[in-house]
Amino acid sequence: MIPLSWYLILAAALFSIGLYGVLARKNAVAILMGVELMLNAVNINLVAFWRYLDLQTVAGQAFALMVFAVAAAEVAVGLALFIAVYRRRGTVAADEIDLMKW
Amino acid sequence: MTVEQFVFLVMAVVTLGAALMVVTERRVIHAALWLILALFGVAGLYVLLNAGFFAVVQVVVYIGAIAILFIFAAMLTRKAMQDVGPQVNAGWPAAALIGGVVFVALAWMLSHWAQFTALPPAFADDTPTLTQLGVALVSPDAYVIPFEIASVLLVAAMVGALYAAWGKKK
Numbered sequence: 001m002i003p004l005s006w007y008l009i010l011a012a013a014l015f016s017i018g019l020y021g022v023l024a025r026k027n028a029v030a031i032l033m034g035v036e037l038m039l040n041a042v043n044i045n046l047v048a049f050w051r052y053l054d055l056q057t058v059a060g061q062a063f064a065l066m067v068f069a070v071a072a073a074e075v076a077v078g079l080a081l082f083i084a085v086y087r088r089r090g091t092v093a094a095d096e097i098d099l100m101k102w
Numbered sequence: 103m104t105v106e107q108f109v110f111l112v113m114a115v116v117t118l119g120a121a122l123m124v125v126t127e128r129r130v131i132h133a134a135l136w137l138i139l140a141l142f143g144v145a146g147l148y149v150l151l152n153a154g155f156f157a158v159v160q161v162v163v164y165i166g167a168i169a170i171l172f173i174f175a176a177m178l179t180r181k182a183m184q185d186v187g188p189q190v191n192a193g194w195p196a197a198a199l200i201g202g203v204v205f206v207a208l209a210w211m212l213s214h215w216a217q218f219t220a221l222p223p224a225f226a227d228d229t230p231t232l233t234q235l236g237v238a239l240v241s242p243d244a245y246v247i248p249f250e251i252a253s254v255l256l257v258a259a260m261v262g263a264l265y266a267a268w269g270k271k272k
Contacts, residue, residue: 021125023197073259
């Protein structure tokens, strides 16, 4: 029997690692990878809460499926944007994409 | 320690180790490959959580589609960074501090929650099956509206991605 706490701590650690990746990486593609890690941590939490606390309904699983759909949409648009930026400016380093910086 | 706990610990070490490599690896292609390993670890956790459907969706959607998109994007933008020089920005110590503080804060908050150490309930006869999840997703008194909005979102994202990445004919 695995207590719920193990999953929650694991998801918190995965979320923090992803957060570090988003904040620290220079390459915009790598930043999106950090976002993916954070979304995965959220999904672990949703499925774990469904399994441990809410087994009689399908709400947790339905929510997790929505997160999957949003993650797929986010990656498709994000990577397309970075490829467009790369074509125009020749870089995907986040600190060089500062056209809209006031 | 039961077999289940041992498998969990192996999955956790694989997932967290691969995730750490994703955020620290200098070469973006290698980071994408580590991301695949981390996603596999999460799929294993879904199996442990009796959510086999999500393990399959994780492999098909995340590893089959999203990770491949990452590899394509990393290859298409490869010349930009040349994989030399620092791959983290000047503020990375602050980023590491924020990550650590968030983890400690989440762990502290969760540990004060009454059901933190809850054990999984046994499956009963009336436990919803995968069929009922599918029915709930298209049932008007359940989740049909979020489901349809997610579909519209995916179509909009696809059109938007095509528009953004389309090469301008000069």
